[in-house]
Amino acid sequence: MLECKALELRQGDFVLSADLQFAPGKVTALIGPSGAGKSTLLGALAGFLAPVSGAVLWDSRDLAYDAPGDRPMSVLFQDNNLFPHLTIAQNVGLALRPNLRLSAADKDRISDVLAQVGLAGFDHRKPAALSGGQQSRAALARVLIADRPIVLLDEPFAALGPGLKDDMLDLVQTQLAAGRRTLIMVTHDPADAKRIADQVVLVADGVAAAPVGTDALFADPPAALVSYLGVGMG
Amino acid sequence: MARSPVAITPFWPGAAAAALVLLLTIGTLAAVAWRAKWDAGLSVADWAAIRFTIVQALVSAGLSVVLAIPVARALARRRFAGRQMLITLLGAPFLLPVIVAVLGLLAVFGRGGMVNNALTGLGFEPISIFGFHGVVLAHVFFNLPLAIRLILQGWLAIPAERFRLAATLNASVWRMLEWPMLRAVAPSTFLVIFLICLTSFAVALTLGGGPRATTVELAIYQALRFDFDLGRAALLACVQFALCVMAAAVVWRISLVDGMGAGLDRVVQRWDTDRPVLDYIFIAAATVFLLLPLSMVVLRGLPGLFDLPTSIWAAALRSVIVAIGSAMLCVAMALALALRGGALVSVIGVLPLAASGLVVGTGAFLIVFPFVRPSDVALIVTMLVNATLALPFALRAVAPAVAAVQSDFGRLAISLNLTGWSWVRIVVLPRVRRPLGFAAGLAAALSMGDLGVITLFAGQAQETLPLAMYRLMGAYRMADAAGAALVLLALSLALFWICDRGGRADA
Numbered sequence: 001m002l003e004c005k006a007l008e009l010r011q012g013d014f015v016l017s018a019d020l021q022f023a024p025g026k027v028t029a030l031i032g033p034s035g036a037g038k039s040t041l042l043g044a045l046a047g048f049l050a051p052v053s054g055a056v057l058w059d060s061r062d063l064a065y066d067a068p069g070d071r072p073m074s075v076l077f078q079d080n081n082l083f084p085h086l087t088i089a090q091n092v093g094l095a096l097r098p099n100l101r102l103s104a105a106d107k108d109r110i111s112d113v114l115a116q117v118g119l120a121g122f123d124h125r126k127p128a129a130l131s132g133g134q135q136s137r138a139a140l141a142r143v144l145i146a147d148r149p150i151v152l153l154d155e156p157f158a159a160l161g162p163g164l165k166d167d168m169l170d171l172v173q174t175q176l177a178a179g180r181r182t183l184i185m186v187t188h189d190p191a192d193a194k195r196i197a198d199q200v201v202l203v204a205d206g207v208a209a210a211p212v213g214t215d216a217l218f219a220d221p222p223a224a225l226v227s228y229l230g231v232g233m234g
Numbered sequence: 235m236a237r238s239p240v241a242i243t244p245f246w247p248g249a250a251a252a253a254l255v256l257l258l259t260i261g262t263l264a265a266v267a268w269r270a271k272w273d274a275g276l277s278v279a280d281w282a283a284i285r286f287t288i289v290q291a292l293v294s295a296g297l298s299v300v301l302a303i304p305v306a307r308a309l310a311r312r313r314f315a316g317r318q319m320l321i322t323l324l325g326a327p328f329l330l331p332v333i334v335a336v337l338g339l340l341a342v343f344g345r346g347g348m349v350n351n352a353l354t355g356l357g358f359e360p361i362s363i364f365g366f367h368g369v370v371l372a373h374v375f376f377n378l379p380l381a382i383r384l385i386l387q388g389w390l391a392i393p394a395e396r397f398r399l400a401a402t403l404n405a406s407v408w409r410m411l412e413w414p415m416l417r418a419v420a421p422s423t424f425l426v427i428f429l430i431c432l433t434s435f436a437v438a439l440t441l442g443g444g445p446r447a448t449t450v451e452l453a454i455y456q457a458l459r460f461d462f463d464l465g466r467a468a469l470l471a472c473v474q475f476a477l478c479v480m481a482a483a484v485v486w487r488i489s490l491v492d493g494m495g496a497g498l499d500r501v502v503q504r505w506d507t508d509r510p511v512l513d514y515i516f517i518a519a520a521t522v523f524l525l526l527p528l529s530m531v532v533l534r535g536l537p538g539l540f541d542l543p544t545s546i547w548a549a550a551l552r553s554v555i556v557a558i559g560s561a562m563l564c565v566a567m568a569l570a571l572a573l574r575g576g577a578l579v580s581v582i583g584v585l586p587l588a589a590s591g592l593v594v595g596t597g598a599f600l601i602v603f604p605f606v607r608p609s610d611v612a613l614i615v616t617m618l619v620n621a622t623l624a625l626p627f628a629l630r631a632v633a634p635a636v637a638a639v640q641s642d643f644g645r646l647a648i649s650l651n652l653t654g655w656s657w658v659r660i661v662v663l664p665r666v667r668r669p670l671g672f673a674a675g676l677a678a679a680l681s682m683g684d685l686g687v688i689t690l691f692a693g694q695a696q697e698t699l700p701l702a703m704y705r706l707m708g709a710y711r712m713a714d715a716a717g718a719a720l721v722l723l724a725l726s727l728a729l730f731w732i733c734d735r736g737g738r739a740d741a
Binding site for chain 2 (some may be wrong): 046048067068069070073074075077080081083085086094095098099100146
């Protein structure tokens with residue numbers, strides 16, 4: 001289980017505290033106004049930001065000394081998830097072999113995973129030859145093949161149109177969440193949370209609150225969520 | 235507390251590059267300061283050299299800027315066929331070996347040159363290109379294009395909306411827009427060129443000399459090569475360094491505008507473009523002034539090209555090897571330093587700007603002299619020094635590209651455990667190939683044409699092509715020198731072209 005224990009984060013003047021647990025095998029949405037610290041929290045989980053105090057624990061083990069690449073998690077960023085000069089197969093293969101010395105068996109596995117996300121036969125194309133949605137699928141394929149127990153999504157589908165975004169979220173749910181992974185996604189859109197999240201962490205006013213079941217939260221939103229969503233929503 | 239996740243690139247290449255730069259700048263300076271004959275003081279001749287160095291640099295920089303203003307203004311206002319080519323050509327003198335340009339200037343302004351032929355034909359006294367005005371002429375030839383490009387950048391940086399506003403107000407574009415821009419741009423341009431002229435050695439070597447036209451660097455060369463007075467050479471090197479530091483301290487405040495000419499193909503629509511004839515006269519005059527000497531190099535070089543002495547071809551081969559080695563080293567250092575990043579690295583990256591080839595060369599000479607014959611290490615020292623002196627330009631091209639790759643893909647790579655050499659090999663190198671190729675070409679061309687350090691070290695057997703050419707000119711074998719000049723010109727441009735192409739070719 002992933003846990004933030006008395007975690008204190010600071011970036012310049014900005015301070016965020018978090019003391020919560022992410023239920024294993026569940027999808028958790030981090031929701032809140034922009035600038036509230038959703039991406040900051042995700043960055044701390046991934047190991048890009050060292051905490052001022054407190055710890056990020058994985059199965060009760062402190063991750064403080066694990067480099068981002070050694071942590072049990074994959075990350076999808078807002079943009080630049082693919083290297084433009086590498087082929088799709090190479091981009092996916094980085095998760096297997098960071099030095100890109102891929103064996104024939106590796107390449108077969110990559111082709112299989114690409115087929116799984118609907119990109120069969122795209123192995124040798126460059127990202128520029130793919131649509132935005134297809135690029136997202138390729139990045140998802142890499143997360144799948146990396147097969148780490150935690151997946152962090154930092155609004156990777158924000159640039160897609162609404163229809164495509166929903167398709168991608170469904171794909172995330174069927175492919176990634178089905179594998180009993182712990183999924184944590186940043187979003188500013190309540191509809192995203194309602195679509196696939198089991199529980200929601202509200203990030204506002206310098207605090208990341210303990211997770212609440214999605215349905216329960218939107219049925220009876222706390223004050224901070226109401227002020228973010230606006231009157232009449234929820 | 236977690237450690238901060240910055241260790242994406244290997245450590246030691248950046249450290250090694252920094253160490254080499256420090257050795258060749260601060261280290262050679264220390265050697266020079268230690269060996270300097272401080273108690274001897276400066277002689278009358280030394281003071282004359284200091285005065286000449288400063289005055290010629292002031293006049294050269296002033297003339298370059300004053301002449302560049304009308305040409306830059308004309309280029310900013312006019313659109314004509316070949317404009318972009320002309321602007322590209324303005325970047326060429328940077329790659330042009332000094333000795334080649336000097337030969338071209340001699341062909342136009344020298345004793346038997348076109349100008350003097352015309353003058354004597356009309357019954358006037360011939361003019362001499364040697365001495366003060368020759369040095370200034372050559373410096374203007376080299377730096378006028380740079381001045382034009384820097385000032386043109388200033389002109390094109392004025393937003394198009396301002397011209398529209400001035401037009402609707404019927405206000406004077408000159409007073410409202412152009413004069414304030416020039417007041418900001420011209421002084422920095424002047425200072426950059428002043429610094430370049432302060433450290434230019436080859437021009438003074440070929441066109442100066444004698445008690446009335448000796449620069450400090452030329453005095454260092456003579457003290458070392460002719461008098462073998464190491465203490466005096468070291469003292470003069472300290473003087474030269476002080477001069478450079480004073481000038482560089484001023485330039486430091488003004489960020490050097492990059493001279494690659496990106497975006498200079500723009501012509502802003504304006505409404506005050508009467509009198510086109512005058513503009514075109516300025517453009518034509520500048521073009522003739524810059525192109526005529528170069529054409530003369532080609533014209534005079536062609537006849538002698540095929541019966542050049544074999545020693546020239548051997549020298550050419552040596553030069554190419556030194557240039558390639560210097561380019562590879564320079565690019566490797568630039569990449570290593572750019573990957574490290576940080577404030578210390580940017581300081582190390584500009585240190586060589588304040589160093590001059592002759593000061594570094596004198597220091598290197600003092601360091602190696604007790605152990606080996608300087609001529610034995612002439613080529614390797616030249617290679618090292620040329621790589622270091624070209625480093626600021628290479629870093630200027632490479633560092634922003636590396637920083638962009640790091641900010642775009644650094645986190646992704648770290649999260650994939652794609653670090654160390656794999657990160658450099660798989661991500662950085664493919665993504666910075668273009669600036670890397672450009673930097674390599676620049677370093678190769680600069681090294682190819684270098685006539686500085688090599689003059690302090692080389693004997694007959696270590697001659698590079700520029701040095702061989704200089705010796706041919708000294709022996710008045712002008713036909714051979716002209717042939718060698720054409721070879722040198724072609725090799726310099728070819729090396730630049732190959733490297734730059736290599737960076738652009740798509741995988």
